[in-house]
Structures are given as C-alpha cells and as structure tokens.
Amino acid sequence: MEEKSKPKRLALVASKGTLDWAYPPFILASTAAAMGWEVAVFFTFYGLTLLKKELTATISPASNPAMPMKLPFGPEALQNFNIPLPNMLMANLPGFESVATALMKQSFKNKGVATIEQLREMCLEAGVTLISCQMTQEVFGFKDEDFIDGIDHGGAATFLDFASESDVSLFI
Amino acid sequence: MTEVAFDQELDCQGMLCPLPILKTKKVIDTMQVGQVLKMLSTDAGSVNDMIAWTRQTGHELVYSERNDTLYTYYVRKT
Numbered sequence: 445m446e447e448k449s450k451p452k453r454l455a456l457v458a459s460k461g462t463l464d465w466a467y468p469p470f471i472l473a474s475t476a477a478a479m480g481w482e483v484a485v486f487f488t489f490y491g492l493t494l495l496k497k498e499l500t501a502t503i504s505p506a507s508n509p510a511m512p513m514k515l516p517f518g519p520e521a522l523q524n525f526n527i528p529l530p531n532m533l534m535a536n537l538p539g540f541e542s543v544a545t546a547l548m549k550q551s552f553k554n555k556g557v558a559t560i561e562q563l564r565e566m567c568l569e570a571g572v573t574l575i576s577c578q579m580t581q582e583v584f585g586f587k588d589e590d591f592i593d594g595i596d597h598g599g600a601a602t603f604l605d606f607a608s609e610s611d612v613s614l615f616i
Numbered sequence: 617m618t619e620v621a622f623d624q625e626l627d628c629q630g631m632l633c634p635l636p637i638l639k640t641k642k643v644i645d646t647m648q649v650g651q652v653l654k655m656l657s658t659d660a661g662s663v664n665d666m667i668a669w670t671r672q673t674g675h676e677l678v679y680s681e682r683n684d685t686l687y688t689y690y691v692r693k694t
Binding site: 452471474475478479480481555556557558563566 | 630631632633634635637638640641659669672673
C-alpha cells in the first residue's frame with residue numbers, strides 16, 4: 445500500500461484591493477481547498493482591505509486600458525457594444541468609478557459568478573488560512589475589529605514559513 | 617442520453633467558475649464512499665475542471681456527456 449501522501453499546498457500573496465483583483469486569490473484559494481489542498485493567503489498592502497468586514501472593493505477603468513466597458517442589460521446588440529472611448533478618458537468623468545463598479549457587479553451576477561463575500565466565506569468554511577499583514581495594518585491604521593473573524597496575523601516570515609513548503613506559490 | 621445510476625443530483629446550471637467545483641465538493645463531502653453524484657453544468661470550462669478536480673481529489677469521474685450547452689457528470693466518491 446502506498447503511504448498516504450501529504451496534502452498539496454498553495455501559498456498566495458494578495459496585494460491588490462480592487463474588485464477585479466479581489467477575484468483571483470479567492471477563486472484559487474477556494475478551489476485549491478476544494479481539491480483537498482492546504483491553503484494560506486497573505487493579505488498585504490491594498491489587498492488587506494479584502495479582509496475587512498465591510499467590503500468596499502471597487503473597480504476603476506483608469507488603470508485598466510483593456511477593460512471592456514459593456515452594459516449588463518438591454519438588447520444583445522447593445523450589450524456587445526464597446527463604448528468607443530479610451531478607458532483613461534471615461535475614468536475621469538465624475539462618478540464613473542461607481543458606475544463601472546455597479547456594471548461589473550451586475551455582469552458577474554448575470555453570468556453566475558460568485559460574489560467576493562461568498563468566495564471569502566467559502567474559503568473560511570474550507571479552512572483556508574487568511575493572514576493579515578500586521579505591518580500594513582499598522583501603516584493604514586486598521587483595527588483588529590475592522591476585520592472578519594477567524595483570520596491570522598503575521599508578517600513576511602509567517603508567509604515564507606508556509607510558502608517554503610508549498611507546491612504552488614503566487615503573487616497576486 | 618445515457619442513464620447512469622446515481623444517489624444525489626446537483627444542479628449547477630448558470631454558474632461559472634469556481635462555483636460548480638465548490639458546490640460539487642460540498643455535496644460529495646456529505647455522501648458515502650461508493651455513492652454517485654450527478655452534476656449538471658452549463659459552464660464550458662467545467663469539462664477540464666471536473667477532470668482536474670477528480671484527478672486531484674481521487675474521486676472517480678464515472679461518465680460525462682454533453683448535450684448542446686448542457687454538461688452532465690457522474691462522480692463516484694472514493
């Protein structure tokens with residue numbers, strides 16, 4: 445009989461806090477956990493905001509020149525219409541960020557994509573270790589009570605200790 | 617259409633990655649070893665994802681088929 449092997453390990457750094465960049469770490473972490481892997485995600489810099497009780501992640505077309513700006517409702521022809529204006533230009537319109545965020549959330553919902561809150565909850569349920577970067581917490585003045593329950597706190601050494609024994613390690 | 621005996625059914629139609637995999641895992645966890653789960657999906661990515669997930673977890677992908685945009689999987693818990 446083959447010896448039961450140690451579970452595989454995934455180590456992630458989540459460094460970005462916008463809505464679009466919030467997805468990759470939570471999707472990979474929850475899926476790896478569903479495959480029986482051990483998973484730890486280290487939330488640092490703007491990524492740390494993804495552990496806040498109140499999620500406020502938004503998306504801005506300003507830093508995403510290739511982001512398709514599409515309507516999530518209306519006739520199909522209209523939905524497939526790409527507004528022929530550079531994102532950099534549109535992003536400068538007042539209130540555009542909240543419009544873009546609302547449109548993207550609606551598109552995700554229409555297409556059957558989970559919300560960040562859902563994925564985060566599934567990560568916790570599956571035993572994924574979510575680590576808050578203590579240094580970032582101090583720098584931005586976040587309090588422990590700003591964050592969801594069930595997370596760990598640590599620094600670079602904490603992450604590297606876990607990552608040193610991991611099979612997959614990604615910086616997001 | 618092939619009929620495969622199954623013990624539980626899970627409808628993941630209209631869901632995209634990673635929900636079909638996460639839901640499948642949740643239901644499989646509640647089942648007995650040897651039982652079969654029938655899972656329905658409309659996610660074209662689920663074809664490779666279900667192969668990958670069963671390879672990683674050791675559960676057996678007994679049978680799968682596609683009817684237009686509907687994908688059906690039968691997974692035996694190991």
